[in-house]
Amino acid sequence: MQFTASLSRGVRRSACAIIGVHDDGEIGGASRGPADAALARRLHKSRDFNGRAGDTLLLPGDGDSRLLLVGLGSKKSLNRRTFRRALRDASAALVRSGAADAAFFVAALEVPEVDGYYRARYVAELVEAALYRIPDQKTSGKPRPSSLKSVTVVVADSADLAAARRGVAAGASLAVGQRLSKDLANLPANVCTPTYLGAAATRMARGQRNLKVRVLGLAEIRRLKMGSFLSVTRGSDEPPRLIVAEYRGAPAAKAPIVLIGKGITFDTGGISLKDPPGMDEMKFDMSGAATVLGTIAALADAKAPVNVTAIVPTCENMPSGRATKPGDIVTSMSGQTIEVLNTDAEGRLILCDAITFSRRFKPKVVIDVATLTGACVIALGSHVSGLMSNDDQLADALLESGRRSGDPCWRLPLTDDYADQLRSNFADMANIGGREAGAITAGAFLWKFAAGLTWAHLDVAGTAYQTGAAKGSTGRPVSLLLDYCLTHGR
Numbered sequence: 001m002q003f004t005a006s007l008s009r010g011v012r013r014s015a016c017a018i019i020g021v022h023d024d025g026e027i028g029g030a031s032r033g034p035a036d037a038a039l040a041r042r043l044h045k046s047r048d049f050n051g052r053a054g055d056t057l058l059l060p061g062d063g064d065s066r067l068l069l070v071g072l073g074s075k076k077s078l079n080r081r082t083f084r085r086a087l088r089d090a091s092a093a094l095v096r097s098g099a100a101d102a103a104f105f106v107a108a109l110e111v112p113e114v115d116g117y118y119r120a121r122y123v124a125e126l127v128e129a130a131l132y133r134i135p136d137q138k139t140s141g142k143p144r145p146s147s148l149k150s151v152t153v154v155v156a157d158s159a160d161l162a163a164a165r166r167g168v169a170a171g172a173s174l175a176v177g178q179r180l181s182k183d184l185a186n187l188p189a190n191v192c193t194p195t196y197l198g199a200a201a202t203r204m205a206r207g208q209r210n211l212k213v214r215v216l217g218l219a220e221i222r223r224l225k226m227g228s229f230l231s232v233t234r235g236s237d238e239p240p241r242l243i244v245a246e247y248r249g250a251p252a253a254k255a256p257i258v259l260i261g262k263g264i265t266f267d268t269g270g271i272s273l274k275d276p277p278g279m280d281e282m283k284f285d286m287s288g289a290a291t292v293l294g295t296i297a298a299l300a301d302a303k304a305p306v307n308v309t310a311i312v313p314t315c316e317n318m319p320s321g322r323a324t325k326p327g328d329i330v331t332s333m334s335g336q337t338i339e340v341l342n343t344d345a346e347g348r349l350i351l352c353d354a355i356t357f358s359r360r361f362k363p364k365v366v367i368d369v370a371t372l373t374g375a376c377v378i379a380l381g382s383h384v385s386g387l388m389s390n391d392d393q394l395a396d397a398l399l400e401s402g403r404r405s406g407d408p409c410w411r412l413p414l415t416d417d418y419a420d421q422l423r424s425n426f427a428d429m430a431n432i433g434g435r436e437a438g439a440i441t442a443g444a445f446l447w448k449f450a451a452g453l454t455w456a457h458l459d460v461a462g463t464a465y466q467t468g469a470a471k472g473s474t475g476r477p478v479s480l481l482l483d484y485c486l487t488h489g490r
């Protein structure tokens with residue numbers, strides 16, 4: 001997709017004009033001229049277009065030109081969320097329309113707390129999201145490919161052009177990362193194995209000068225003494241991988257941001273086997289891995305002047321005659337021993353060794369991303385990711401990046417009282433902390449491996465994918481992570 005920014009008068013006449021209309025019939029943002037405003041008022045009066053949030057109306061023009069009206073709701077309720085919703089609705093209608101060329105006049109709208117850079121970035125992100133198709137294996141009924149080729153973000157003033165251009169460029173790079181992340185997470189677990197993830201990471205680095213990917217196998221993971229990670233992969237016939245992707249866009253002396261992604265390509269629960277209903281969704285248990293790789297892909301695409309390393313421990317969690325059993329005690333790479341009381345609490349077991357491994361990169365910060373607990377979904381639902389951290393400044397920065405990027409997270413407390421729930425009579429700690437505060441005790445477990453590091457944990461169990469009729473990966477939190485890296489990595 002070709003994204004550009006332009007003043008209203010620079011827009012081609014053949015482009016489908018996307019114009020926002022409030023629920024009082026007034027246009028919000030730019031338009032092609034007084035005729036559009038008159039038309040919007042007329043359609044409002046006749047109740048053919050009410051301008052409510054969620055409304056869209058496509059009208060033919062002369063020749064190839066079209067007009068796509070999108071409802072903005074009341075002026076009072078205009079904010080980041082309602083603006084993004086309007087862009088999402090407009091993008092879906094645009095893709096359905098079959099237009100080849102489009103201009104978002106609505107992007108010139110002043111939105112509280114959203115500057116021109118982000119308005120443009122949202123346009124590119126959400127148009128690409130509307131174009132996204134799951135790499136399915138349906139043998140019939142495929143939709144025909146979209147004809148959309150070019151999208152222009154309209155600005156009100158030439159002084160806004162530079163920010164809008166940076167915005168669409170960042171949004172297009174973001175979309176590259178989100179697409180990779182969604183593709184990987186949507187694949188079935190019989191395709192997307194740890195070996196496949198390693199190959200996908202290697203493929204991502206092809207032709208990228210600033211990006212190096214190494215994929216370690218079982219022998220090397222053993223040599224690193226990752227006893228906790230190894231205890232999870234034991235029951236599986238698929239070999240594990242430890243993926244390291246180093247993006248270096250800044251001088252080597254600059255300490256990297258390290259992103260760690262949980263890469264359980266399928267989580268059966270192991271010997272602590274899960275209930276059958278919905279178990280297919282545990283193919284999404286590598287979403288953390290998919291999003292940290294997606295973030296690296298986005299940074300490389302943007303040629304961002306930052307240093308970021310992604311670490312992905314990846315394996316399956318399977319029951320078998322060789323699988324780890326409840327009560328087994330394992331020794332992590334850090335030397336701390338863990339009593340595995342529940343083999344379904346496997347994410348923390350692979351992540352703790354990855355956190356220890358991250359120390360060799362002398363990181364500025366370490367952020368792990370994981371579909372870690374069902375408890376987080378109960379606590380926060382699917383709207384915000386759970387955030388836990390041992391550093392207030394890092395936590396605040398992630399909260400802010402989440403807000404700005406429309407990919408929010410919410411902080412949960414981490415205190416010694418929660419860590420105490422992990423006490424074991426037989427080892428340094430247990431891998432579960434009882435029924436209460438399950439999302440936090442999982443975070444507290446990881447915290448024990450982050451001593452001396454500036455560290456944060458994102459539990460994306462509720463946000464990384466949708467269930468039900470819209471089942472599929474959301475690509476979250478690539479947007480949050482990219483925003484954080486672009487803002488704090490330079």
Ligand code: BES
Binds near residue numbers: 269344346373377462
């Ligand atoms: N991958 C799951 C967490 C999960 C659950 C993600 C539901 C998305 C939706 C994780 O490995 C797990 O099984 N966690 C257990 C922990 C428990 C045994 C302490 C859980 O949440 O039930």
Ligand code: MN
Binds near residue numbers: 269346
């Ligand atoms: Mn599990």
Ligand code: ZN
Binds near residue numbers: 285371
């Ligand atoms: Zn899991």
